[in-house]
Amino acid sequence: MDIKGNTIFIPGATSGIGLALAVELQAKGNEIIVGGRRTGRLTQISDDHPGIHTIEIDTTDLESVRQATNRVLTEYPEVNVLVAMAGIMQVEDWTSPDDALTSAENTVTTNLLGPIRLIAGFIGHLQTRPDATIMTVSSGLAFTPLKATPSYNATKAAIHMFSETLRLQLAGTSVKVMELQPPSVATDLLPGQRESSFAMPLEEFIEEVISLIESQPAATEIQVERVKFLRYAEARGNYKETVAALNSTDPHGNR
Template sequence: MATNVLGPIRLIAAFVEHLQTRPDATIMTVSSGLAFLPLKITPSYNASKAAIHTLSESVRLQLAGTSVKVVEPVPPAVRTALLPGHEDDERSMPLDEFVTEVVGLIEAEPDAKEIQVERVKFLRYGEARGDYDQVVAAVNG
């Protein structure tokens, strides 16, 4: 878990001064829908992605009023080879669809702080909708 969080922290620290000299710069972090609710088989991953989300918000506050934006894509489960068998998981979003939707959102909403494809909103807003327990049960069922 430490490298999942320390890597972005160290990269941001290494480049932030340089980025602040640029007229328009972006730091992009990647969290996950699992930053907002737990998947019982990946507790460290969930925790590290929650940390990345909070890091993103904190750095965004620190850099407010500068030329540096902080943008956080929040993917759902995406079909990739990162986990064995995951690239064939029908419950996961096909990678090409994810990329297409993310690029479209970035183009349509250039000032967005979080990039949320439709499929992640079920996870992202369970607590706000009041159905958090049901979402946790569905994800872990």
């Protein structure tokens, strides 16, 4: 993915990593369309960041995804990058399965079905563009599990394998598949995570991500240094020790 000259749609980018990434990619010379459910936040983003376009979308609602996709492709036919950013993270206790099941269903719908629906909507169009990218967003927890968030871990592991397989199927087309793998980042993904001393500062994370995309435009996985502790635990041969270390830190497993 070239760092500039793109038209990029980023649903789920009204806050946190998504919004910060949108702002930095705009500064690098890209046209940005941000999607989200909260109309008030979309209006605020338009006011705060002139030139960033906004579209209402609820990635948990198939019809909303279809309508937003049609609108993006109609109003911004030059779109050549999709960043499937939407995601939630919830603590679950599977010793109380009724509550955990509700959380799991919501997490799977948002974190897994949401990106899959978006990719399904855009993939035909992207193959008509001479240079296109699908960026998925997994997590270091796709590779080393956090005890408190089993469904989040599972959906991010699924996103990783979906990305790997999609890349195989799109080989020979104009569409690249790039997987962003964040560590714990100081956002509001979980209560208290923004204030956690273990979480990577958001500005530092985005700066490193942009630098990696710029220096490695053909990369298939975007990994800041902090995520490699989790990403390569099994390859290092100390997976069991890494799982133990991750789950013995703060209540969110931040390291």
